[in-house]
Amino acid sequence: MLKKFDENRQDLKPYGLTCELWQPKIMERPDRHNEIEINYLPEGSLSYLIHDQKFKIKKGRMIVFWALFPHQIVDFSNDAPYHVITIPFSTLLSWNLPKRFLDMLFRGELKATTYKPSNPVLANQIFKRWANELNRDTEVLKEICSLEIEAYLKRFAYRTMNATSSIEKVEPLPINLVEKIAVYIAKNFNSPIKVIDVAKAVELHPDYANVIFKKAFGYTISDYLLEQRVLYAKRKLSITQDSITSIAYESGFNSISRFNATFRKFSDMTPRDFRKEFST
CATH class of the missing domain: 1.10.10.60 (Homeodomain-like)
Structure with a gap:
């Protein structure tokens, strides 16, 4: 079942550790929750207003940002669903990610960066599997997914710190x-x-x-x-x-x-x- 942003959602209410398919929609207000959010777009594009700048996330790209920054979809190219992972703040800190990466994340620097997986088909399959398994009432599967997402984010951090050529800066769009x-x-x-x-x-x-x-x-x-x-x-x-x-x-x-x-x-x-x- 595709999720959509609930305009009546309580501000700062956590989502928990999730991986779900979302239907893009124009958000009438920003969302905020003290978690890390990962968006991956197999198709289409999204234009986000994140904290203080507007960015377009293109097909096949991934963005990682601290969701305590106000973030709001203000435009999208089609109705193709996209993947959203949310990671509780306390969980993130327990993963021992590189300090420099966390500093960039909490300063909001990564809101302006996207990463393009080398194998989009495989990335899509992985996200779909996480979505399926995290929605099952099986603690062992949830623990496995958590470990896999931790490793995936560590790879992202590694590439960010050591292979900056694979990180694409997104140019800001004109704003009204x-x-x-x-x-x-x-x-x-x-x-x-x-x-x-x-x-x-x-x-x-x-x-x-x-x-x-x-x-x-x-x-x-x-x-x-x-x-x-x-x-x-x-x-x-x-x-x-x-x-x-x-x-x-x-x-x-x-x-x-x-x-x-x-x-x-x-x-x-x-x-x-x-x-x-x-x-x-």
Whole structure:
């Protein structure tokens, strides 16, 4: 059964260790989950807005990225299904991947890279087998799949670190006004910017910028800006031991009280409680 993105899906809800066939669709909002995501396209192409840039993933290519970065399909070439693997953050860290590779992944550098398997037919067969076996209620098969996916990702990391000629950089696509707003916020959210600064950057009146942005993303610019700051703070809380105060200011908030109130608004918990639950 093909999966499609659920627009009502809870933000940051994990998928778990999965390998499934997905039906491409335009996403009305970004998805976010604290897992590594691998997409492989046997056919067709996808255009993603990942964090702050737009990329086209072509037929026969694979992309690996940290799915805590907001990612959103904004275009696709046909209805051909594509493979999606999700790997829990804790599982990934237990695999002892090269530190340099993980650093690139968590900085978002791999969102701009795709890899083309040398044997697309074999790659497609492997992904299909994982999808079939992970959906069975058999723990032994699930453990075997986990080991195979670990080895597959280690090969990907090895090629990334030692054979950069096999990694293809994807050129950014032109983006429209709404996407320019999202990109500007993604690049500047931890600076003391306001709605008027965002509108000025894309040469629009603030009211009009808000109207077209909310129509496209379902958020006001102000709420989206605050959410990006909270999202960044969550990443820092989960993977570093930096003080909550320093994280608050680094995320773009000008006071601890404002940070705590906004964090609770978007997370239904305090920063301290979030760190206790999700820190790795």
